[in-house]
Amino acid sequence: MTRIVIMGGGPAGYEAALVAAQHGADVTIVERDGLGGACVLYDCVPSKTFIASSGALAKMHDLGELGINTDLADTSIDLPTVHGRVKGLALAQSADIRARVQREGVRVIAGEARFCDEEPGLATHKVAVTTKDGTEKLPADVVLIATGATPRVLPGAVPDGERILDWRQLYELQELPEHLAVIGSGVTGAEFASAYTEMGVKVTVVSSRDRVLPHEDADAAAVLEEVFSQRGTTVAKQARADRVVRTEKGVEIHLADGRVIEASHALMTVGSVPNTQDIGLDKVGIEPGPGGFITVDRVSRTSVPGIYAAGDCTGVLMLASVASMQGRIAMWHALGEGVAPIKLKTVAANVFTHPEIATVGISQQAIDSGEVPARTIMLPLATNARAKMEGLRRGFVKLFCRPATGVVVGGVVVAPTASELILPIALAVQNQLTVDHLALTFSVYPSLSGSITEAGRQLMRHDDLD
Ligand SMILES: Cc1cc2nc3c(=O)[nH]c(=O)nc-3n(C[C@H](O)[C@H](O)[C@H](O)COP(=O)(O)OP(=O)(O)OC[C@H]3O[C@@H](n4cnc5c(N)ncnc54)[C@H](O)[C@@H]3O)c2cc1C
Numbered sequence: 458m459t460r461i462v463i464m465g466g467g468p469a470g471y472e473a474a475l476v477a478a479q480h481g482a483d484v485t486i487v488e489r490d491g492l493g494g495a496c497v498l499y500d501c502v503p504s505k506t507f508i509a510s511s512g513a514l515a516k517m518h519d520l521g522e523l524g525i526n527t528d529l530a531d532t533s534i535d536l537p538t539v540h541g542r543v544k545g546l547a548l549a550q551s552a553d554i555r556a557r558v559q560r561e562g563v564r565v566i567a568g569e570a571r572f573c574d575e576e577p578g579l580a581t582h583k584v585a586v587t588t589k590d591g592t593e594k595l596p597a598d599v600v601l602i603a604t605g606a607t608p609r610v611l612p613g614a615v616p617d618g619e620r621i622l623d624w625r626q627l628y629e630l631q632e633l634p635e636h637l638a639v640i641g642s643g644v645t646g647a648e649f650a651s652a653y654t655e656m657g658v659k660v661t662v663v664s665s666r667d668r669v670l671p672h673e674d675a676d677a678a679a680v681l682e683e684v685f686s687q688r689g690t691t692v693a694k695q696a697r698a699d700r701v702v703r704t705e706k707g708v709e710i711h712l713a714d715g716r717v718i719e720a721s722h723a724l725m726t727v728g729s730v731p732n733t734q735d736i737g738l739d740k741v742g743i744e745p746g747p748g749g750f751i752t753v754d755r756v757s758r759t760s761v762p763g764i765y766a767a768g769d770c771t772g773v774l775m776l777a778s779v780a781s782m783q784g785r786i787a788m789w790h791a792l793g794e795g796v797a798p799i800k801l802k803t804v805a806a807n808v809f810t811h812p813e814i815a816t817v818g819i820s821q822q823a824i825d826s827g828e829v830p831a832r833t834i835m836l837p838l839a840t841n842a843r844a845k846m847e848g849l850r851r852g853f854v855k856l857f858c859r860p861a862t863g864v865v866v867g868g869v870v871v872a873p874t875a876s877e878l879i880l881p882i883a884l885a886v887q888n889q890l891t892v893d894h895l896a897l898t899f900s901v902y903p904s905l906s907g908s909i910t911e912a913g914r915q916l917m918r919h920d921d922l923d
């Protein structure tokens with residue numbers, strides 16, 4: 458029986474464990490915090506639960522137009538209930554995952570794992586596990602490193618859990634911040650800026666670039682900036698935070714160019730660093746790559762036979778869905794199953810702002826730069842009958858296809874439920890369907906997804922050879 462030890466019980470680790478157990482391996486997961494990992498306990502799941510509350514408020518803004526009178530000034534947020542729900546749901550989800558993997562026969566050890574091979578280059582490996590009861594050494598034919606990542610700390614802005622916070626500390630606040638400065642305008646920063654904006658908090662986004670979401674679709678980021686501006690949230694652009702200092706009233710954010718921004722609280726969202734420093738990589742001869750990430754190939758192999766890595770510690774695409782797939786692929790490969798290498802161009806992702814921004818496949822930027830030839834269409838939601846009925850004025854559907862064949866290579870949806878609407882485009886990209894396939898698919902009338910089939914129709918080509 459193949460002995461598999463998995464370091465870290467996040468999506469990469471627990472999904473890998475389920476696959477390995479299904480294929481009859483002897484599987485042990487070592488997890489120091491709780492099953493589900495940082496994803497379930499501190500990052501993805503808590504933030505999305507919090508955003509569910511802010512989403513309920515976001516919907517209220519447009520109710521007047523639908524003939525429903527609500528007084529937003531009369532709406533209050535019971536923050537302890539919101540935070541209690543966030544924490545409770547995370548713990549329940551972690552318990553569910555633990556029960557599931559244990560049901561499949563996986564051994565779960567609460568502890569910290571590190572390699573302890575006597576020398577690099579051996580055919581099998583050893584993992585030392587430190588628990589509250591002592592240290593145990595586990596022999597392994599295969600090891601999966603799935604140790605995830607931790608919030609990056611700027612030396613001049615170390616979180617104190619009171620006024621200078623990382624995103625994992627937010628749910629300890631007793632009251633909503635009076636004025637929240639969100640430092641960093643990547644996906645994490647944009648999501649929290651949007652959530653607190655909808656909760657009525659004064660928000661200032663400190664962006665080191667000339668816009669929010671510098672790595673996302675520019676038209677989508679422009680929609681979000683428009684909403685921010687309408688709701689009174691400001692974006693300080695070309696603003697690199699040097700340090701954050703506590704003052705009597707709150708915090709001061711000192712920017713590299715000398716500007717100073719005052720706020721009551723600072724939320725640091727300046728990225729993550731991989732948890733790869735203290736896991737004994739030197740014992741097995743793995744040299745971490747740039748930024749401390751572990752280099753892997755498309756079937757999750759590291760440079761050392763028998764050792765795989767998956768998820769945020771590889772820095773491939775820091776998404777739960779990608780972490781899970783990398784973990785599963787690692788196990789299929791290790792256990793001799795036929796396996797297709799991961800295809801990053803087919804990954805669907807969503808920014809959970811209000812409205813949401815969902816993307817899949819080739820980006821507009823790659824098309825505009827000439828890197829990928831494609832025909833494109835952008836349909837504003839304002840032209841969609843259902844959107845009009847719902848009072849949705851912002852948002853759009855973009856579809857990209859190969860110039861000659863019409864094969865769908867990517868798309869973007871900006872809408873309140875973009876995370877759900879992206880699936881037909883993701884299916885098309887994954888299965889190399891053409892715009893004709895989308896165009897000839899019946900969508901419900903009236904529906905927002907009608908804009909996707911309409912985009913397909915507008916990209917269809919008709920000539921004598923058809
Ligand atoms: C605020 C935020 C929101 C996000 N929202 C989304 C989202 O909506 N959708 C999405 O797809 N992705 C989202 N992500 C990204 C997603 O959370 C990560 O991609 C995902 O957590 C990666 O999973 P993982 O298994 O690699 O690592 P993790 O979830 O970080 O789990 C790794 C686990 O390993 C443990 N560990 C580390 N070292 C050791 C050791 N030596 N021994 C034992 N255990 C160890 C860690 O404590 C941790 O529990 C979000 C990220 C952030 C920061």
Ligand SMILES: NC(=O)c1ccc[n+]([C@@H]2O[C@H](COP(=O)([O-])OP(=O)(O)OC[C@H]3O[C@@H](n4cnc5c(N)ncnc54)[C@H](O)[C@@H]3O)[C@@H](O)[C@H]2O)c1
Pocket residue numbers: 611640641642643644645646648663664665666671696697698699726727728729774775776806807808809
């Ligand atoms: N919905 C989701 O799927 C979701 C949500 C959150 C995060 N994630 C994933 O997690 C990963 C990390 O995202 P992230 O947003 O946490 O990090 P990031 O590294 O993508 O963004 C951090 C931003 O902070 C900026 N920054 C760094 N130092 C700064 C400074 N001193 N002053 C001002 N700005 C500074 C960077 O330029 C960057 O734009 C991404 O891959 C993302 O996709 C996904």
